[in-house]
Amino acid sequence: MGVTGSIAVYKAADLASKLTQAGAHVDVILTAAAERFISPLTFQSLTGRKAYTDKELWGGESHVLHVGLGHAADLLLVAPCTANTLTKFAQGQANDLLSITALAAQCPILVAPAMDVGMYEHPATQENVRVLKERGLHFAGPAEGRMASGLLGFGRMIEPAEIIGHARRVLGMRGKLAGKKIVITAGGSREAIDPVRFITNRSSGKQGYALAEAAIDMGADVRLISAPTALTPPIGANLLLAESAEEMCEAVLAESAGADALIMAAAIADFRPEKVAEKKIKKRDGVPQIRLEAAPDVLLTVASQMARASRPRVVVGFAAESRDLVANAAEKLKSKNLDLIVANDISAKDAGFDVENNRVTLLMPEGEQEKLSLRSKFEVAEIILSRISSLLKKMEK
Ligand code: CTP
Numbered sequence: 272m273g274v275t276g277s278i279a280v281y282k283a284a285d286l287a288s289k290l291t292q293a294g295a296h297v298d299v300i301l302t303a304a305a306e307r308f309i310s311p312l313t314f315q316s317l318t319g320r321k322a323y324t325d326k327e328l329w330g331g332e333s334h335v336l337h338v339g340l341g342h343a344a345d346l347l348l349v350a351p352c353t354a355n356t357l358t359k360f361a362q363g364q365a366n367d368l369l370s371i372t373a374l375a376a377q378c379p380i381l382v383a384p385a386m387d388v389g390m391y392e393h394p395a396t397q398e399n400v401r402v403l404k405e406r407g408l409h410f411a412g413p414a415e416g417r418m419a420s421g422l423l424g425f426g427r428m429i430e431p432a433e434i435i436g437h438a439r440r441v442l443g444m445r446g447k448l449a450g451k452k453i454v455i456t457a458g459g460s461r462e463a464i465d466p467v468r469f470i471t472n473r474s475s476g477k478q479g480y481a482l483a484e485a486a487i488d489m490g491a492d493v494r495l496i497s498a499p500t501a502l503t504p505p506i507g508a509n510l511l512l513a514e515s516a517e518e519m520c521e522a523v524l525a526e527s528a529g530a531d532a533l534i535m536a537a538a539i540a541d542f543r544p545e546k547v548a549e550k551k552i553k554k555r556d557g558v559p560q561i562r563l564e565a566a567p568d569v570l571l572t573v574a575s576q577m578a579r580a581s582r583p584r585v586v587v588g589f590a591a592e593s594r595d596l597v598a599n600a601a602e603k604l605k606s607k608n609l610d611l612i613v614a615n616d617i618s619a620k621d622a623g624f625d626v627e628n629n630r631v632t633l634l635m636p637e638g639e640q641e642k643l644s645l646r647s648k649f650e651v652a653e654i655i656l657s658r659i660s661s662l663l664k665k666m667e668k
Pocket of ligand 1: 516535536537538539540541566567568569570571587588589590591592603
């Protein structure tokens with residue numbers, strides 16, 4: 272992690288800490304200007320590893336420190352990255368430990384620019400950004416907002432959590448789903464009764480969002496079709512909002528054409544009000560009788576309407592069951608023409624709807640079954656995506 276001289280360094284300390292907590296080994300290189308704002312000791316204390324400065328460049332500790340750092344890393348993340356450091360990178364200058372390391376680096380480079388509005392918008396900086404992007408350097412931000420100067424505009428460093436999202440996206444690029452298009456649905460659909468009321472379910476969207484995150488970690492191009500949720504979509508996911516079963520169905524049909532996989536994690540309504548009242552239903556008119564009708568079944572529609580050639584190569588469904596889990600899921604696997612079904616026991620208190628963990632059984636068409644013990648939704652997602660990757664590989668043979 273390179274740290275350069277911007278007041279956004281106060282966020283860089285938090286970023287180094289979050290990266291370390293997430294399991295990364297973070298070696299920090301501070302530029303001389305960064306050292307004016309913050310001490311290497313801050314980073315050493317947060318990462319438990321040495322933080323380097325230009326002193327080490329000229330010290331005798333390591334023969335070719337910059338080459339060593341640049342070669343050993345999986346990612347060089349520069350946050351905050353000043354206009355000056357961007358210029359050095361664009362020109363290939365190598366006159367301090369960070370710029371030499373960047374020039375010698377064999378890993379991807381991700382920068383999170385931080386500078387005042389006028390500086391970011393200046394044609395010189397914009398030209399540097401263009402050149403660096405063209406060379407394959409990755410950018411995280413900047414965002415629009417209030418600057419230390421009081422001005423409003425582009426140049427603010429994005430938040431550490433978002434930078435980590437970009438780092439995951441870049442690190443995943445060469446993963447086992449690189450180049451694969453995966454459509455994922457998430458959340459509980461909403462069926463309108465009138466302009467203010469709707470029928471929905473207990474789905475939080477957590478399993479679908481975890482699938483999107485894990486797919487991005489593996490390099491997939493992710494379309495996340497989501498009902499409204501309280502969650503933040505992972506960086507790199509193409510988000511499409513869809514409320515009702517009908518909207519979900521349209522979005523899935525449009526996005527699935529030519530996709531490698533479709534994962535239907537959304538809890539979609541089976542029934543919807545036959546008529547949606549145009550105006551709010553008033554109490555004075557008495558208790559309404561709401562007649563329901565069948566909502567479109569998205570998976571059945573995919574199987575029946577999409578031409579075989581344009582259908583996703585792998586289709587994965589979920590089965591929310593409160594009894595006869597395996598028998599019911601096996602029936603859905605068959606009737607919905609799936610390659611894999613993830614059966615979910617929703618009667619358990621510690622797993623399923625709106626909690627962090629899941630306990631699922633995977634079923635395949637040949638009768639193969641895999642019962643997974645309780646684990647986080649993210650770990651469940653990783654296993655499902657690994658199975659999808661194997662299925663795709665088998666098809667390619
Ligand atoms: N599903 C769908 N369209 C619907 C309802 C469900 O595509 N209108 C999908 C879900 O996304 C899930 C799978 O079908 O991947 C199974 O959903 P589930 O609710 O378990 O089963 P249903 O088919 O709705 O059957 P039942 O409610 O009778 O258990």
